[in-house]
Amino acid sequence: MVSKLSKYVMGLLHKRPMNPYEVAKLSDKEVIQRWFPMTAASIYTTIKNLEKKGYIAGKSVQEGNFPVKTVYSLSESGEKELSEDLANGLASYEAEASNFGIALFHISSIEKKDALSYLRERLVKLETLLSDTQEHLELYATKIPFNMKMMLIYQQNRLLMEIKTTEELIIEIEKDEKWDYSFTQYLDS
Template identity: 35%
Template sequence: MAKRRKLGNPLALTVMVLLAERSMHPYEIAQTLRRRGKEHSVKINFGSLYTVVQNLEKHGYVEVAGVQRQGNRPERTLYGITEAGRTEMLDWLSDLLAVPVAEYPVFETALSLLPVLPPREVAELLETRAVALANGSAALRGVLGQLGERLPRVFVIETEYQLHMVDAQLEWIRAFRDELTDGTISGIEEWKSFHETGEVPQDWQDLDEQEIVLDPERKGWTQDPE
């Protein structure tokens, strides 16, 4: 089960990982993230980076490691990871890799509610999404190609994963859209009837009378700690 942590912002974990390499000041952390293309995989608010570092220091995960002086530039405080921070970093990252959690993506929410829209409109909307995903896939391939030319694969593996997931979603959407267009998905006649008559089909009403027990934790998965 995923552990509830003092800090839940993935950017905090990212900062600790960078500081595990060497001491840095926040501006250098931001520049390193940009150079490595991490804005494509971590939600980075560069303006709040100083606050993240301060919170890490507050919890004893990082500490002041020195001061950097360069010419006439203002002094910059260097931060380094503490032993407590290193332990938290390794434990947190291990949890993220090993323990799946139910994250409730908004697209899944939309899919669960789609009968309120007519089948034809859903097919059109999914086609719009498919075009956007295809463009996103092409963009990710470009990013991966650029990063792959200057970084070892181990530093771009998350972008590779993102591309795979976008392509998988695109493939699923196209197949589902075809079912809608062909009228082969089960329940489509009731779905159409609902929009033609404005009345809830009897089959749907009967479903509401049935007691169906679903596992809210997707059996073996943990809830999103956030």
């Protein structure tokens, strides 16, 4: 299994051979960065690592008077790895220890009023992101490829779930007298 960024780059190269600049330029589009933030430097490093592992191969190309550039394509072993990783990704669910999840686990380490304040701040951010995502869906749904439309729908659904969870958490903290009963206290009892 390769990293998420490696899988992303390999997927692009599966569609067509590209040089690193093309991959970085394509990846810098807002719709991509909103879904998967990355830097050009991380893309270049990923391409070098994929080449070392034999998943991609570079070929020097000279076009007119332009400098020679290296165009990368997926190797046979890269195609096999990508195919297996995509199959696993589509068929699986992985529990992830997100920053929010870890903060939630340790929420009793901060004052109740502060926790509520941070959660309300989070709610505003989530609602803004949801509004932006829905706006993008309305503007681009008929103009973008199927996979990009589905990524926006996926993001919208995740945001709706995050908003619901955050709203429920605020309600529970406000009404629960033992909201700060910690996991370690639970283990000690």
